Amino acid sequence: MASSLGLFLSSLLLLISLSHSQTSFRPDALVLPVRKDASTLQYVTRINQRTPQVSVDLVVHLGGQYLWVDCENNYVSSTYRPVNCRTAQCSLAQYTGCGDCSNGPRPGCNRNTCGVSPDNPFTRTATGGELAQDVVTVQSTDGSTPGRSVTVPRFIFTCAPTFLVQGLASGATGLAGLGRARIGVPSQFSSAFSFGRRFAICLSSSTSANGVILFGDGPYTLLPNIEISQSLRYTPLFINPVSTASAYLTGEPSTEYFIRVNTIRVNNNPIAINTTLLTIDSEGNGGTKVSTVNPYTLMESSIYQTFTTAYIREAAARNISRVAGVAPFDVCFSSTNVFGTRVGPAVPFIDLVLQGQNAVWTITGSNSMVQVNDNTLCLGFLDGGLNPRTSIVIGGKQLEDNLLQFDLASSRLGFSSTLLGRQTTCANFNFTSSA
Numbered sequence: 001m002a003s004s005l006g007l008f009l010s011s012l013l014l015l016i017s018l019s020h021s022q023t024s025f026r027p028d029a030l031v032l033p034v035r036k037d038a039s040t041l042q043y044v045t046r047i048n049q050r051t052p053q054v055s056v057d058l059v060v061h062l063g064g065q066y067l068w069v070d071c072e073n074n075y076v077s078s079t080y081r082p083v084n085c086r087t088a089q090c091s092l093a094q095y096t097g098c099g100d101c102s103n104g105p106r107p108g109c110n111r112n113t114c115g116v117s118p119d120n121p122f123t124r125t126a127t128g129g130e131l132a133q134d135v136v137t138v139q140s141t142d143g144s145t146p147g148r149s150v151t152v153p154r155f156i157f158t159c160a161p162t163f164l165v166q167g168l169a170s171g172a173t174g175l176a177g178l179g180r181a182r183i184g185v186p187s188q189f190s191s192a193f194s195f196g197r198r199f200a201i202c203l204s205s206s207t208s209a210n211g212v213i214l215f216g217d218g219p220y221t222l223l224p225n226i227e228i229s230q231s232l233r234y235t236p237l238f239i240n241p242v243s244t245a246s247a248y249l250t251g252e253p254s255t256e257y258f259i260r261v262n263t264i265r266v267n268n269n270p271i272a273i274n275t276t277l278l279t280i281d282s283e284g285n286g287g288t289k290v291s292t293v294n295p296y297t298l299m300e301s302s303i304y305q306t307f308t309t310a311y312i313r314e315a316a317a318r319n320i321s322r323v324a325g326v327a328p329f330d331v332c333f334s335s336t337n338v339f340g341t342r343v344g345p346a347v348p349f350i351d352l353v354l355q356g357q358n359a360v361w362t363i364t365g366s367n368s369m370v371q372v373n374d375n376t377l378c379l380g381f382l383d384g385g386l387n388p389r390t391s392i393v394i395g396g397k398q399l400e401d402n403l404l405q406f407d408l409a410s411s412r413l414g415f416s417s418t419l420l421g422r423q424t425t426c427a428n429f430n431f432t433s434s435a
């Protein structure tokens with residue numbers, strides 16, 4: 001009796017789970033590995049998609065609108081469904097129109113489908129693509145190790161043509177957009193499993209050990225049992241009213257993550273910056289964003305000049321002498337008088353003084369210096385030119401071994417500054433599954 005009731009209940013649960021967008025196990029958080037590609041310096045994650053399931057490598061675009069993959073080359077899946085025009089899913093996307101592809105039907109080419117504009121931010125190319133849904137499987141986590149796999153049966157993504165993957169790390173067939181769009185990866189995972197609309201990235205500085213992306217609330221625990229979420233500092237996220245994508249509709253805001261830098265200090269001394277450049281104007285120009293597209297931080301020319309002048313002066317005061325630049329860097333130093341510390345080469349610290357109380361992001365030698373050869377260290381910041389769209393773009397080198405939590409629900413960024421001082425790194429997530 002008890003067992004037939006159990007059987008009845010479990011088949012009922014099975015029916016419920018088949019008819020809903022999640023299984024009865026509801027995870028509090030999900031985890032994805034992320035590796036640094038040595039030749040492009042892009043960050044690449046891996047998801048499982050389709051039926052039968054295949055693993056798909058995707059370049060991480062922190063501010064990207066959504067997930068897109070190449071559907072033209074070898075996309076085989078019995079669970080692929082195009083999103084039709086005038087549907088709820090289509091309105092969630094910033095769709096550009098209804099598509100009618102006549103060479104189909106096949107993934108990426110169907111009639112009466114929702115058309116969007118997938119974007120490759122590395123080549124600044126955008127094209128047309130079909131909005132679609134398919135099964136995505138990822139591992140859940142308790143914040144310290146991966147747990148059992150969970151499935152989103154109808155994950156929304158965009159089908160792109162093969163040419164759009166040009167410029168992506170070898171093996172990657174698409175992009176994982178972690179931006180604040182409603183069909184962005186974080187929002188879809190949050191709504192599929194009803195957890196908080198927040199995620200954390202922790203990028204490894206090593207090309208041989210994975211970093212981690214965690215969706216949902218903390219804890220965020222790295223070996224040896226160091227919990228990071230309790231010690232973050234916070235600064236508000238700002239919305240740029242004008243899209244920063246390669247193609248967009250008028251009136252569409254940017255899905256990228258903007259923060260407010262109020263001052264930059266070098267060795268505790270503030271530098272003089274034209275403050276107009278630090279705010280976003282009504283046309284969407286200026287301000288500061290965090291990006292995984294640029295490997296090194298870019299600064300508008302006048303900021304770059306003031307910043308590097310101050311840096312060279314502070315380095316000289318420590319007998320660190322400037323040497324010829326090594327492309328792409330123009331400010332390089334002899335490593336002769338520079339000893340190593342836990343937080344990287346002993347060089348002047350840089351502070352980004354952000355909006356909010358105690359919101360100081362300290363950049364130590366580990367994140368400011370690029371070792372280009374045995375005797376030379378270069379300042380890993382580049383001149384962003386005279387009239388860039390965004391005045392400061394904080395790039396990958398400066399994000400590595402820092403944990404950043406993007407909280408879309410509270411519109412704030414939590415940041416750790418370097419984890420090296422806490423005796424851990426972003427390569428220290430324990431990927432050994434406990435499931």
Ligand SMILES: *[C@@H]1O[C@H](CO)[C@@H](O)[C@H](O)[C@H]1NC(C)=O
Pocket residue numbers: 274275276277
């Ligand atoms: C500050 O930057 C703004 C925006 O680029 C520019 O219009 C203005 O002339 C600059 N002010 C000074 C004092 O350079």
Ligand SMILES: *[C@@H]1O[C@H](CO)[C@@H](O)[C@H](O)[C@H]1NC(C)=O
Pocket residue numbers: 317318319
């Ligand atoms: C820099 O070098 C000079 C001359 O060798 C020495 O007198 C001074 O103490 C050094 N300063 C620092 C900060 O190491």
Ligand SMILES: *[C@@H]1O[C@H](CO)[C@@H](O)[C@H](O)[C@H]1NC(C)=O
Pocket residue numbers: 145223430431432433434
């Ligand atoms: C990593 O996690 C696994 C599974 O939970 C556990 O058995 C192992 O001890 C952990 N490794 C370390 C170094 O703590």
